[in-house]
Amino acid sequence: MIEQLHALLPPAPGTHAELLSLHFGSTIPGPKAYIQCALHADEIPGLLVGVHLRRELTLLESQGRLRGEVVLVPAANPLGGSQAVLGAQIGRFDLASGVNYNRGYLELTPALHQHLEGQLGPDAAGNTALIRRACTEALQAWSPATAPEALKRLLQLLAVDADTVLDLHCDSQALMHLYAPTPWAQTGLALGQWLGARVVLLAKESGDNPFDESVSRHWWELQEAYAGRHPIELGCFSTTVELRGEADVTHANARRDALGLLGFLEQRGHLEPGSIAPLAPTLKGLALPLEGVDPLVAPCGGVLVFGCELGQSVRAGQAVAEIIDPLTGGSTPVCSRVEGLFFAHSKTRWALRGQRIGKVAGAHAFRSGKLLSL
Numbered sequence: 001m002i003e004q005l006h007a008l009l010p011p012a013p014g015t016h017a018e019l020l021s022l023h024f025g026s027t028i029p030g031p032k033a034y035i036q037c038a039l040h041a042d043e044i045p046g047l048l049v050g051v052h053l054r055r056e057l058t059l060l061e062s063q064g065r066l067r068g069e070v071v072l073v074p075a076a077n078p079l080g081g082s083q084a085v086l087g088a089q090i091g092r093f094d095l096a097s098g099v100n101y102n103r104g105y106l107e108l109t110p111a112l113h114q115h116l117e118g119q120l121g122p123d124a125a126g127n128t129a130l131i132r133r134a135c136t137e138a139l140q141a142w143s144p145a146t147a148p149e150a151l152k153r154l155l156q157l158l159a160v161d162a163d164t165v166l167d168l169h170c171d172s173q174a175l176m177h178l179y180a181p182t183p184w185a186q187t188g189l190a191l192g193q194w195l196g197a198r199v200v201l202l203a204k205e206s207g208d209n210p211f212d213e214s215v216s217r218h219w220w221e222l223q224e225a226y227a228g229r230h231p232i233e234l235g236c237f238s239t240t241v242e243l244r245g246e247a248d249v250t251h252a253n254a255r256r257d258a259l260g261l262l263g264f265l266e267q268r269g270h271l272e273p274g275s276i277a278p279l280a281p282t283l284k285g286l287a288l289p290l291e292g293v294d295p296l297v298a299p300c301g302g303v304l305v306f307g308c309e310l311g312q313s314v315r316a317g318q319a320v321a322e323i324i325d326p327l328t329g330g331s332t333p334v335c336s337r338v339e340g341l342f343f344a345h346s347k348t349r350w351a352l353r354g355q356r357i358g359k360v361a362g363a364h365a366f367r368s369g370k371l372l373s374l
């Protein structure tokens with residue numbers, strides 16, 4: 001394993017931050033996998049999964065079981081990891097700008113059209129290599145204006161030539177679930193089964209270019225643009241893994257999740273067959289459109305009391321929670337607009353008007369535009 005330390009753009013003179021990436025099997029020809037932990041720096045479950053992954057990957061490498069390189073970034077956001085306000089860690093947004101660390105990655109397709117003009121040929125594998133080089137060149141040409149933007153560029157560069165990209169996050173309080181690209185629904189379900197995910201949320205474009213889409217979206221966009229002229233593969237499966245809720249940090253979970261991720265990598269051809277023992281079987285989850293998720297919104301402020309449990313199926317119109325005004329005792333229901341699976345909710349029990357307090361995954365798309373929370 002090779003450790004690489006990447007100096008980050010300092011926000012001010014006299015400050016210094018580094019990103020560590022671990023490169024297992026980097027001299028072995030074969031597919032490349034990329035895993036990063038806690039891009040939202042206050043989402044801790046992924047950090048512990050990363051510790052277990054490092055241990056397992058070290059062992060697998062010593063046993064000669066890697067087929068190609070596996071890159072592990074064990075703490076993807078040193079900038080967010082150092083932020084706190086009055087004792088509360090703030091790792092989702094850059095405090096200086098309010099920018100979300102998982103939005104605003106470089107949209108590659110427009111630059112790729114320019115790079116690839118007259119270059120593509122009749123060979124799909126040749127085109128894949130060409131597109132990967134063009135992605136790297138487009139990212140190298142990006143001049144970041146801020147320290148968070150420089151971090152985004154670095155992470156995107158580390159991942160953009162990978163065949164498989166796993167971005168480890170968590171929700172506030174939630175069941176295990178995934179976000180995956182619609183063209184990769186079956187692969188997303190396969191990973192979901194390794195992890196015991198109840199739901200895989202599918203979209204081709206979620207809005208604001210999050211990290212996972214920034215390394216995969218250009219493949220199907222180019223495939224559609226050059227259909228009938230040049231063969232183009234889907235060169236990268238990328239996914240955001242939501243490792244349950246913020247407080248779900250245990251060695252038992254982390255070890256099982258790490259083995260599940262590695263089992264999936266074996267299935268994808270990144271490890272020799274038989275490297276990972278089969279895990280206890282889990283039910284196959286549901287693949288549902290991200291446009292079908294109802295982000296439950298508080299109609300008023302007050303004490304938040306949930307009437308449904310995570311994992312419960314709810315009907316359209318059913319009250320999932322109530323908000324109680326402590327001054328009057330009055331109660332206002334928060335109802336799901338869709339029939340579906342109640343899979344995530346806020347960990348706090350105080351709601352402000354307009355705040356998103358939970359998520360129900362329905363089967364039918366009814367939203368459009370920007371599909372992710374801020």
Ligand SMILES: [Zn+2]
Pocket residue numbers: 040043102169170
């Ligand atoms: Zn996150």
